[in-house]
Amino acid sequence: MSAPRRWIGLPVAAVVLVCGVVGVQLANGGGDYEPLRPADPCVERTVNPQATGIDGVTERLVLLGIDGAACRLHVSREALTLELAQTDEPTDAQIDALRAGLKSAVTRMKADGTLPRASQLVDESLESADLNELLKNVIRALPASVIDAAVKTDDVLIRAIDDLDLRAVLTNLDDQDALEQQVAKAVTSAVTASLEARIRGLV
Amino acid sequence: MRRAVAPLLIVTVALVLADSAVVTLALPDILVHLDASVGQVAWVLIAYNLVLGLAAVPAAMGFSRAQPRLFSAVGIAVFAGSSAVCAVAGSIDVLIMARCFQAIGGALALIGCLELLVAAYGERRGVASWVTAGVVGTALGPVAGGLLTQAISWQAIFVVQVPVAVLAVPAALAVRAAPTVTPDRHRPAVRANVTLALMSAALTAALFLLVLLLVQGWGRSPATAAVTVSVVPLAALAARPLARLLRPPSEVEVAVGCFLVAGGLVGLAIPPSAALAWTIAPQALVGLGLGLTVDQLTTRAMEMRLPRAHHAGWTIGARHIGVVVGLAILTPVFTADLRDAQVPAQQAITSLVLDAPLKPQDKIAVAEALGKELSAQEQQVPDLHRAFARLDLDPAERPAAARLERELNAQVERAATRAFRDSFLIGAGLALLALVTLIPVGRRRPR
Numbered sequence: 001m002s003a004p005r006r007w008i009g010l011p012v013a014a015v016v017l018v019c020g021v022v023g024v025q026l027a028n029g030g031g032d033y034e035p036l037r038p039a040d041p042c043v044e045r046t047v048n049p050q051a052t053g054i055d056g057v058t059e060r061l062v063l064l065g066i067d068g069a070a071c072r073l074h075v076s077r078e079a080l081t082l083e084l085a086q087t088d089e090p091t092d093a094q095i096d097a098l099r100a101g102l103k104s105a106v107t108r109m110k111a112d113g114t115l116p117r118a119s120q121l122v123d124e125s126l127e128s129a130d131l132n133e134l135l136k137n138v139i140r141a142l143p144a145s146v147i148d149a150a151v152k153t154d155d156v157l158i159r160a161i162d163d164l165d166l167r168a169v170l171t172n173l174d175d176q177d178a179l180e181q182q183v184a185k186a187v188t189s190a191v192t193a194s195l196e197a198r199i200r201g202l203v
Numbered sequence: 204m205r206r207a208v209a210p211l212l213i214v215t216v217a218l219v220l221a222d223s224a225v226v227t228l229a230l231p232d233i234l235v236h237l238d239a240s241v242g243q244v245a246w247v248l249i250a251y252n253l254v255l256g257l258a259a260v261p262a263a264m265g266f267s268r269a270q271p272r273l274f275s276a277v278g279i280a281v282f283a284g285s286s287a288v289c290a291v292a293g294s295i296d297v298l299i300m301a302r303c304f305q306a307i308g309g310a311l312a313l314i315g316c317l318e319l320l321v322a323a324y325g326e327r328r329g330v331a332s333w334v335t336a337g338v339v340g341t342a343l344g345p346v347a348g349g350l351l352t353q354a355i356s357w358q359a360i361f362v363v364q365v366p367v368a369v370l371a372v373p374a375a376l377a378v379r380a381a382p383t384v385t386p387d388r389h390r391p392a393v394r395a396n397v398t399l400a401l402m403s404a405a406l407t408a409a410l411f412l413l414v415l416l417l418v419q420g421w422g423r424s425p426a427t428a429a430v431t432v433s434v435v436p437l438a439a440l441a442a443r444p445l446a447r448l449l450r451p452p453s454e455v456e457v458a459v460g461c462f463l464v465a466g467g468l469v470g471l472a473i474p475p476s477a478a479l480a481w482t483i484a485p486q487a488l489v490g491l492g493l494g495l496t497v498d499q500l501t502t503r504a505m506e507m508r509l510p511r512a513h514h515a516g517w518t519i520g521a522r523h524i525g526v527v528v529g530l531a532i533l534t535p536v537f538t539a540d541l542r543d544a545q546v547p548a549q550q551a552i553t554s555l556v557l558d559a560p561l562k563p564q565d566k567i568a569v570a571e572a573l574g575k576e577l578s579a580q581e582q583q584v585p586d587l588h589r590a591f592a593r594l595d596l597d598p599a600e601r602p603a604a605a606r607l608e609r610e611l612n613a614q615v616e617r618a619a620t621r622a623f624r625d626s627f628l629i630g631a632g633l634a635l636l637a638l639v640t641l642i643p644v645g646r647r648r649p650r
Contacts, residue, residue, distance in 0.1 A: 007451035014459045017491075018466030021484045022473070030473030030481075035544075035618045036551040050562050059563045066557075078550035081557065085574065 038076030041067045044108070053124045057116060061105050061157070068101025069094070084170055095166050102161045110154045118151040119144035160190035209323045211367070211374040212316045213332055215279055217340030218364055219309035221347060223252055223526060224407075227414050228349035228425040229357035236357065239295035241538075248411070249530055250299050254306035256523030262310040263516025271318045275375040278311025283368030290361035310519065315375065317515045322380035330505060333515075334498045342436035342493060345410050349429025388509050394640060395504040396521035398457065401637035402496050403525030405464050408533055408630020409489045410435065412623055413471060413482065415537075420619030421477045422586070422612075431479050431486075438490025446495060453499050458641050460495030463488045465634035472627035477616035492634070497522075529633065533626045540622040548618035549577070552611050559607045565600055569607065587611050 039045065045067065049059040070077040073093065084090055090098075109115040126136045139147075164186045172178040226233065226247050234244045266274055285305035292298035321329030351359040410432065417428035446456055470485025501518050508514040556570050572590035591608045 007449045007455060010445070010449045010451045010455065010459050011462075014463050014466075017488060018463065018469075021470045021488060022466060024484070025470050025473045025475055025481065028475035028481075030475040033473070033475055033617055034621045035547040035614050036554055037547075038550050038554060048560070050560050055563060062563075063557065076550065077557070078553040081553050082549055085570070 038078045041070035041075075041077045041080075054121055057109075057121070057157075060109065060114065061102060064105035064108060065098065065102035068104040069097040070101075072097040072100060088171070090167060090170055098166055099161060099164075103158055106154050106157045106161070115153050115157075117144070117148045118153045118156065119147040121153065122147055156190045160186045163190065207370075208374040208377050209320060209332070211371045212275075212319055212323070212378075213336045214367055215282075215312055215371040216316050216320075216333055216336040217343070218367060219255075219282060219313050220337045220340035221344035222305065222309065222364075223255070223341060223523065224248070224344040224410050225348035225360055226357070227345045227411050228418060228428055229352040229360055231418065232352055232357045232425075233295075233298070237292070237295045237298060243295045243299070245530070245534060246299050247295070247302055249527060251302045251306045251309075252523040252526040252530070254303045255310050256520050256525075256527060258307050258310035259313070259519035259523070260513070260516040262307075263314050263510075263512040263514075266314050266318070266512045267510060271315055271322070271380040272376050272378050274311060275315025275319055275378075276372045278308050278313075278315050279368050279371045279375055281305075281308025282312050283365050283372070284308070286361045286364040286368065290358045290365075310516075312371075313519055314512050314515055318380055318512060319375055319378040321511070322378055330502070330511070334501045334505075337501065338439060338494065338498045339436065341406070341497065342410075342439045342490070343433075345414050346429045346433045346436065349414065349425040349432070353424055353426035353429065389507075389514070391514060391517040392504040392508065395500050396517050398461075398637045398640045399497070399500040399504065399518060400521040400525030400528065401633050401640065402461065402464065402493075402500065403522045404529030404532065405461075405468065405630045405634035405637065406489070406493055406497075407526050407529030408627060408633065409464065409468055409471065409486075409493075411530065412533065412537065412626050412630065413486070416471075416619065416623045417479070417482075420623060421616055423479070427479070431482060434483055434486040435490040435493065438487040439494035442491045442494025445491070453503060454641055456495050457499050457503075458638055460492040460499070461634050461638035461641070463492030463495065465492075465631040465638070467492060468627045468631035468634060472624045472631070474620060477613070477620060496637075529630070532633075533629060536629060537623055537626040540625055541619070544618040544622035547621075548615055551614040551618065552577075555607060555610050555614065560603045561600055561607070562597075565594075565596055565604070568594055568596075569604070573611075585615060587615065 047060050047063045049056040049063070051059050066077045066081060070080040073080060075083075080094070084094065084098075106115065122139060126139060164182075169182055172182060230244050230247065233239065233247060234241065237244075262278075282305055285301045285308055288301040289298055289305060292301055317330070317333045320333050323329065324332060348360050351357075351363065414428050414432055417423045417431060418425060423431070442460075451459070467485040467488030467490075470488060471482060474481035474485075501522075504518045504521070505511060505514045552573065553570075556566055556573070559566055559569070561569065569590070572593055573587065576587060576590040577585050587608060591604060594604065596604055
């Protein structure tokens with residue numbers, strides 16, 4: 001083999017090695033090895049809450065509500081969550097978007113059949129409701145069909161969202177007990193107020 | 204003693220050049236121990252390279268008026284003494300000052316040892332052993348520093364240099380070399396030195412950034428990082444037999460070396476995961492490139508050029524100014540990219556926490572603990588484990604929390620890796636620029 005032919009192997013080997021290494025890295029996703037990119041909040045996502053009962057409804061409502069709010073504000077739900085977590089003074093626009101997002105979440109849950117019927121929430125609601133025992137027992141004795149006919153969950157939740165002091169909720173984010181108490185109280189009182197009003201109306 | 208003289212001088216040359224990057228893996232420890240800022244601790248690295256780069260040529264000019272053995276002995280003694288001061292430095296200012304004196308001693312030692320090795324081995328073998336010691340020292344610096352920091356402490360890096368250097372002082376004095384009074388006959392090899400400077404800047408990207416990515420970005424220990432980056436010196440050693448086998452012209456060898464370093468840096472910029480295995484092949488490319496370029500360029504810059512010491516001074520200056528330029532270009536880029544990486548990392552973490560299969564109250568607890576940890580570790584890549592360790596979770600929730608912790612760490616690794624990408628690619632650009640400097644050299648010299 002002549003001298004030039006012998007050394008030509010070095011650049012050829014270098015090109016093969018570099019293309020091979022870079023090619024293997026890229027083929028295995030090297031170019032895409034980046035942090036998870038936030039999804040478009042305006043595109044519907046599947047939400048699978050871990051909690052059950054009222055907690056599960058609340059969790060689903062909040063997750064979908066943040067999506068809706070972020071979509072209205074044209075930011076990612078992650079950016080909105082971080083902004084809300086890092087500020088003591090949420091803006092009116094954020095509060096309005098959050099409230100509208102929560103209401104849209106109720107509509108969506110009703111549409112996709114994930115909103116439980118009122119009768120499914122009654123027992124849990126009555127446990128923490130501030131009602132006299134006689135009234136609680138009357139409500140418990142009612143057939144599920146009567147309760148479901150009398151009280152629509154979506155109406156109750158919309159009422160709860162309208163009544164909820166969202167600024168106070170956001171302030172209490174780092175106080176787990178206060179937060180749970182506030183959200184549960186709003187949802188529970190809306191359910192029980194609805195029931196109470198309906199039953200009193202019937203009587 | 205006579206047999207040990209030349210090896211001791213070779214080890215001294217390797218030590219002086221290893222010091223260029225030896226503290227890279229120790230910087231986080233130095234930062235904590237000496238209560239320094241990130242900017243200050245970077246000067247432990249920059250000061251040595253800057254002073255060595257600036258002192259090399261004046262030292263070479265002063266060499267012609269001195270006794271080689273006295274000149275070398277003084278240089279080694281100053282280097283050893285300054286290393287001892289570095290080891291006992293109680294403040295970052297003292298350490299940086301000692302590093303400056305260490306570099307001045309190192310410049311004298313490098314110039315002096317070259318002449319003493321030529322006196323001991325003859326022209327060709329003396330220069331070759333000096334050049335090889337430099338390549339090995341440069342490549343082994345971060346490895347040795349990382350292992351010593353992990354096994355003992357950052358001070359050990361400087362302590363181990365003292366006895367070697369102390370033995371090298373009498374070794375230098377034992378060599379009988381006459382002062383060289385050669386007139387300045389040859390101009391500096393500008394092209395070779397510019398290529399060398401650009402390659403040094405590119406290699407800084409490889410060695411300095413990679414250890415930072417491994418330790419700071421991927422949370423590996425200094426020892427693990429040191430063992431991982433040992434691929435570079437091993438591949439550099441493998442490059443020589445390969446070149447001997449194919450016998451390419453020196454321009455081709457250097458050009459191929461530059462291309463391999465650029466390719467290796469591109470490979471380091473795009474790892475598919477934070478597994479160490481993905482760094483091995485790109486490092487091997489960098490090591491092969493280093494082995495093919497640095498000694499070849501140093502030899503070309505010095506070969507047949509007199510006075511030898513002057514040209515050695517120019518090559519040392521070019522190499523270390525190249526390192527400083529590399530640090531000056533890359534440091535602001537990767538620090539800015541690391542800062543910018545915080546937003547996507549936080550959003551990725553938020554996304555995972557929101558969707559985590561945990562009960563709502565546990566999600567809030569996780570978010571709260573992570574928020575505290577992230578704000579407490581604002582200037583560095585966060586250690587999320589402490590946030591999870593503090594959580595009081597239901598045992599049934601622990602597997603999901605552990606899975607979430609792993610996923611969050613993976614996101615942090617992704618963000619850190621992405622933050623280093625631009626810097627590695629700039630390093631690759633510097634290596635390609637070095638390749639461009641070779642293009643006008645269309646001549647092939649017979650070997």
